[in-house]
Amino acid sequence: MRAVTVREGEILVEQHPDPEPGSGEALVRVRAAGLNGADMMQRRGLYPAPEGSPQRIPGLELAGEVVALGPHARRFAVGDRVMAIVGGGGQAELAVVHERQLMPAPAALDWPAAGGAPEVFTTAHDALFTQAALRPGERLLVHGGAGGVGTAAIQLARAAGARVSATVRDERLRGEVGALGARAIAPEGFAARGPFDVILELVGAPNLAHNLDALAVGGRITVIGVGAGAKAELNLLALMGKRARVHGSTLRTRPLEEKALAARALEREVLPLLEDSTLRVPLAATFPLERAAEAYERFAAGGKLGKIVLEI
C-alpha cells in the first residue's frame, strides 16, 4: 500500500507492506484522512506515535470501508462505512483498527467530512463534557475558534445549550466562526469579555494568566493544545480563590479501553447530531494522497477555517 511517510522532517508518499488485521481488528480501505496539529509535531520529531502504532506513517483519524476482519471481530461487516481515531497510520491506503475504536460513518457525511470528523469531534466532546463537565447555560470561551477542534467545540457547546465565545486571530474568519454560533472576538483583551465558566485552551501558555483572570468562580480551564508555548506562570492563590481547575488532556496516548469509551460517547451524543445535520464538518481544503506534502504546508500556514483532509 502507499502511505504518507515522515522521513527526517520531510513528507513523502512511499510504498509500505499491507497491514493485516489481528484479533478483534478490522482492515479499513481508507477513503479520507484528516490532518491534525499532532501530525505537524510528529513531523518535527516532537510527538512520536505510541507503541504499537506505525511510527513513520502519520494520521490520527480516518474514514473508509471495512475490507477484511481479523478473528473475533464482530461489530462491523465487510463493506461497512466506518470512521475512527487511531494512534497513527491513518494517512495510508489501508489501516488496521480495533473494532472497539471504530464508529459507523454517518450517511450524511461524504468521505472528506467523515475523514475529518473523528479527531476534532472526539477531542472537543471529551474536553468539554467528559473533562470540563460543561453544562447548559454556562459560558464557554474557545481559544482558536477557527481551527478544526475549535469549530467542533463551538457547535457541540451550542447544541448543548451553552453560550459560546471564541477568539479568532484572523479577522477575515470571524464571520464564519460567528455563523457557527459563537461570539467571535479578537484574542487581544479577551479577558475583558468574561467571565467564563469553561475555557478550552487550544493555543497554549501565553493565554494562561488571562484565562485565570477571565474565569468565573468554579471555572475550568481545559488545555488540549500548546502550539504557542507550553510553560506558563500559574497563580495558585488565584486558582484557590476561584475554586478553579486546570485540566490537561490528550487522546493519543490513552489505552484502548479509554479510547473505546470516548468512541462510545461520540456514538451516543455526537453521531446523531452529525446525521441530522445539526453539526457539520467545516472543510478548508482537500488534497489527493499524492499531494500530501502540499496539504501539510497548507495546514502549517494557518489562516483557515476547518479541516484539511487527504482523499485517498
Add this chain to the structure above:
Amino acid sequence: MRAVTVREGEILVEQHPDPEPGSGEALVRVRAAGLNGADMMQRRGLYPAPEGSPQRIPGLELAGEVVALGPHARRFAVGDRVMAIVGGGGQAELAVVHERQLMPAPAALDWPAAGGAPEVFTTAHDALFTQAALRPGERLLVHGGAGGVGTAAIQLARAAGARVSATVRDERLRGEVGALGARAIAPEGFAARGPFDVILELVGAPNLAHNLDALAVGGRITVIGVGAGAKAELNLLALMGKRARVHGSTLRTRPLEEKALAARALEREVLPLLEDSTLRVPLAATFPLERAAEAYERFAAGGKLGKIVLEI
C-alpha cells in the same frame, strides 16, 4: 462578650457586643476554637473575612453549646453540643452560626478536640474526596503532613484504603506522622518517591514542578495552601501528557449552600469515624482565650504536630 481581636497586626482580647441569632441561626456558647493558617494571613491583612462575617474577630471553626435559637432554627436544641466551620468570628465567647453549617460534636471528642476538628477534617475531606476523587488503592502524597490538615488528610485517606506518603520538614515529627499511617518522608527529593495519583498541596508554589514530575497518568494535584509562595511555572505539555488536573480550593469564600453540603458530607462520612475513634484530632497545644497572642505565636513558630486550640 470577649473575643480575639485583630488590630493592625496585633492579637488582642477585647470586649464586643453579644451577637444575636437571626432566622435559621443558632447562638453558640463557644468552648473551643482552633487556629488555622487563614487566621495568620488575616492577621497580616492578606485574607479578609467574607462579607457578613465579623471582620475583626478571627476564627474559622468552633465547638460549643447551643444557648439560643433564632426564628425557624430547628435542627438543634438549646444545650446541644455542636461544632462548625464559620466565615470568621469563631474565636469568641459567643458566635452566631446558621443551623445548616452546624454539625453535632461527637461524644467521643472533648471540647479542644471538637474545636480543632471541623476546619481540618472538612478541608481535607473536601479536597481529597470531593475535589480529587481519591479512590481506594490510590497513592496519595500529602505535602505538610504534620500540620492540622495534613494529619486529618493522612487519617481520612488511610481509612478510605489509599496508600499514603507525607512530606514532613521537621525530622523529629516523622515518627508521629508515621504513626498516623503515612510513609513520612523528607521534602527534598520527594518526586523520586512517586508516582502518586493524588497530591495534596499545603505548602505552595515551590513544589508544583516536582509535583507534576511525580504525578501518575490521570493524577490530580489539589492546592489548598500556598504559605511558601503562590506563583509557579506550570508545564502545560506535561499536564496534557499525564492527562492531569490542578485544582485550587478554599472553603472560606463559599456560599452557605456549598458550606452546608460540605458539612453534610462530613456528618455522613467523617463523624462516624471520629465517634468510633478510627480518626483522632492531634492537638499540639491548647491556650486559654486570654493567652490568644501566645497561641498565635506558637502556631506561627511551626514545628508542631496537630492543632493549636483556644479554650474559651
